[in-house]
Amino acid sequence: DAKTTQPPSMDCAEGRAANLPCNHSTISGNEYVYWYRQIHSQGPQYIIHGLKNNETNEMASLIITEDRKSSTLILPHATLRDTAVYYCIVRVMNNNDMRFGAGTRLTVKP
Amino acid sequence: DGGITQSPKYLFRKEGQNVTLSCEQNLNHDAMYWYRQDPGQGLRLIYYSQIVNDFQKGDIAEGYSVSREKKESFPLTVTSAQKNPTAFYLCASSPLSGSGQPQHFGDGTRLSIL
Numbered sequence: 001d002a003k004t005t006q007p008p009s010m011d012c013a014e015g016r017a018a019n020l021p022c023n024h025s026t027i028s029g030n031e032y033v034y035w036y037r038q039i040h041s042q043g044p045q046y047i048i049h050g051l052k053n054n055e056t057n058e059m060a061s062l063i064i065t066e067d068r069k070s071s072t073l074i075l076p077h078a079t080l081r082d083t084a085v086y087y088c089i090v091r092v093m094n095n096n097d098m099r100f101g102a103g104t105r106l107t108v109k110p
Numbered sequence: 111d112g113g114i115t116q117s118p119k120y121l122f123r124k125e126g127q128n129v130t131l132s133c134e135q136n137l138n139h140d141a142m143y144w145y146r147q148d149p150g151q152g153l154r155l156i157y158y159s160q161i162v163n164d165f166q167k168g169d170i171a172e173g174y175s176v177s178r179e180k181k182e183s184f185p186l187t188v189t190s191a192q193k194n195p196t197a198f199y200l201c202a203s204s205p206l207s208g209s210g211q212p213q214h215f216g217d218g219t220r221l222s223i224l
Contacts, residue, residue: 032210043116043200043215044153051210087152097168098145098202098213100152 004088009105012082018075020104022088025069031092033064035073036100037084044087044100047073078108113137114216116201121221123188123195131186131219133201142184143202143213146170153200159184160206188221196223 005023012018024033034049048055048062050071055062061074075082087103114135123129135142141160145153155168159178173192178184184203188195198220202213 034212036212041198041218041220043114043202043217046212046214049210049212097155097158098143098153100147102150102152 004090004101006086006088006101006104008102009107011107011109012075012078014080014108014110015077018073018078018082018106018108020073020075020086020088020106021070022072023070024088024090027068027090028092031090033062033068033071034089034091034098035060035062036087036089036098037082037106038087038103039084047086078106080108080110082106083108114201114203114214116199116216116219118219119217121219122224123221124224126190128187128189129221131188131199131201131221133184133186133216134182135184135201135203135216136182137203137214138181139203139214140181140206141204141213142178143204144168144174144176144184144186145200145202147198147200147218156186156199195221197221 032051035047036044038044048060050062064071085103085105087100117132143158144156147153154170156174157176159165175187198218200218202215204213205211
């Protein structure tokens with residue numbers, strides 16, 4: 001599975017959009033991009049995933065560049081409850097292992 | 111509500127003792143997984159199972175054992191052979207791998223050594 005690179009930490013003002021970047025320059029054609037978040041002492045929460053096209057659900061939007069070498073998770077109106085560690089994972093569809101790295105610690109400030 | 115239930119939330123183990131962590135899911139998922147998370151680290155795969163009565167080792171299976179007698183249940187035993195068992199243990203499930211569908215996680219069990 002391709003390796004991902006995320007900034008270790010980011011801040012965002014409450015009510016503003018949070019844009020979390022992820023670099024996956026070695027991604028291959030059959031690898032999906034998944035985003036999860038983990039609030040302290042809880043299990044990871046699935047947010048969104050995609051292969052090529054941009055995706056949107058009730059939680060967030062996922063923007064994947066045309067060359068698929070990077071992506072951005074967008075939380076449109078961040079709240080204090082969105083403070084968490086966000087993980088970007090690239091995985092082949094038939095792989096059993098979700099390889100979580102260190103992620104980005106997002107702090108939403110009042 | 112559909113989901114994954116892990117119990118207990120906190121568990122303490124004495125030296126030389128085996129302990130079993132419970133994981134139950136009512137999502138009708140075929141595949142189930144166990145991960146270990148150490149402070150400030152990512153997740154590491156211990157074992158996974160794609161079907162009842164079958165399971166495979168992950169990256170760090172030594173000192174652990176599992177069983178999959180029912181589709182809904184995938185208990186993990188931390189044996190006395192696991193020399194550094196203090197960690198946060200996470201169970202996950204998903205539809206059969208190959209579908210691209212994400213894994214969904216329980217809220218974890220925190221194991222500590224007395």
